[in-house]
Amino acid sequence: MERFLRREARDAPESGIVALLNHGRKSGADVMPLWVGEGDLPTPEFIARPAAEALLAGETFYTWQRGIPELREALARYYTRHFDRDFQPQEFIVTGSGMQAIQLALQATAGAGDEVVYLAPAWPNISAAVGIAGGIAVPVQLEHSAEDGWTLDVNRIEAAITPKTKALFINTPSNPTGWTADRQTLAQILDIARRKGVWIIADEIYALYHYAPSRAASFLDIMQSDDRILFVNTFSKNWAMTGWRVGWMKVHPDLQQTFENLVQYSTSGVPQFLQKGCVAALDEGDEFVAGQVARARNARDMVCEIISATGRTRLSPPQGAFYLFFAIDGIADTMAAAFDMVDNARVGLAPGSAFGPGGESFYRLCFNRRVDELEQAAERIAGWIKGN
Ligand SMILES: Cc1ncc(COP(=O)(O)O)c(C=O)c1O
Structure with missing residues (x-):
């Protein structure tokens, strides 16, 4: 059936982010969802x-x-x-x-x-x-x-x-x-x-x-x-x-x-x-946005500190947006690692391979959420890195 569709529609790739998200949906509610580009607050x-x-x-x-x-x-x-x-x-x-x-x-x-x-x-x-x-x-x-x-x-x-x-x-x-x-x-x-x-x-x-x-x-x-x-x-x-x-x-x-x-x-x-x-x-x-940006800045600094303390990551604190794009030394297959982190660290990251050329060895972590939750997530990631 599919072969009768336009080639451009058939060739549209499945989003690597959504693939992971679907896996996480099956894994239960306690997975910290840092894979998609959104925060934790409902609309004010x-x-x-x-x-x-x-x-x-x-x-x-x-x-x-x-x-x-x-x-x-x-x-x-x-x-x-x-x-x-x-x-x-x-x-x-x-x-x-x-x-x-x-x-x-x-x-x-x-x-x-x-x-x-x-x-x-x-x-x-x-x-x-x-x-x-x-x-x-x-x-x-x-x-x-x-x-x-x-x-x-x-x-x-x-x-x-x-x-x-x-x-x-x-x-x-x-x-x-x-x-x-x-x-x-x-x-x-x-x-x-x-x-x-x-x-x-x-x-x-x-x-x-x-x-x-x-x-x-x-x-x-x-x-x-x-x-x-x-x-x-x-x-x-x-x-x-x-x-x-x-x-x-x-x-x-x-x-x-x-x-x-x-x-x-x-x-x-x-x-x-x-x-x-x-x-x-x-x-x-304006005030709401300024508050969100200030919170994201604190979250960024805290996550960078905890994850880089493992001594196994390559990262630079981002200047803008609300994502940390980091690599873990010694782990080749980031897609498999991201799936494993969902199952064993209960943290959802987006694999860098979803972001095209140059992203393959990285993970994307969205830090637009409560700092205490993020701290817990960053500790779980650091623990996973130490164990792998
Ligand atoms: C760079 C960039 N542009 C555009 C969008 C589109 O946002 P939306 O379709 O939610 O309005 C996004 C969402 O993640 C994005 O990251």
Whole structure:
């Protein structure tokens, strides 16, 4: 039966993260779930309540394809606050998740046979989405060293571009490595994109999860309004809303009709009652996000300390996002080891092989949760390392 499907659908890989998650679901409730990219808190009440009220008030009809005006206005206010210049509602399109924003950005820029360059190791959905669209995802590998952590040689991006390249997918701060581009690196990437005439798809969803006094550098800090950059983003991470499946794009206002059309021919819009909650997240959520980031910073430091005390790990504290991507010396098969850790250490990590080239010998640990629980999990991992 399957052979009658489109080749691109058949070839879509099973996510290595989900495979482990399914194994963990069978193993019982006491496995510490550090494998997926989400925290332990449910959505706060100040966000959930307006959504629940709107649902009960009957806001259950088809709605604006590009997003309700209140939410696009709230997005403009949020950006104006965080990126130190004025933004307009016309620059924003509401999408059904960050993942859908990525799909729409790809639909708009790269089709069958086109190449999209991305930085690896990477969140697997990026290359999979390019492949399903019929394109070819071309990895440029970040390098890892004990002294410098993860680094990018931008010349590798230029070398990876061919006449078929349509877009550069740049995720900073990065899932899974935590690599975070500084302004100068972003300027170099933008310069390459301008010279080569390719799009940038900027995934800066973790910009506020930056373990420095201010948010991570953004293409918004350096771009001109006519630069070909599509920003994809999500409510999932900042405001503990992973299950809501709402995201957005920031695009040039001239593109809003095109992206509205792409929304229309996919989901036809995001439920209006959910969007009411999203307005509250943007307008009232800064304090909540700052608290989450401070908690993640403490968690990061504690986990790094406990795991590196084994003397058997290679890791560098991530500069951004909320993942520790670490290797254990002397363990070759990370997928088998991750399964074994579920069974015997009761901790769920994502195997690095799920994150493509360069990730094979690593594990991803999500540290966006309560520090006391994480301490217990880190001790269990350290115990497992000592015993293997
Ligand atoms: C780098 C990156 N981009 C985009 C997303 C998409 O998030 P969502 O589909 O939950 O909105 C994720 C989620 O893990 C991510 O890590």
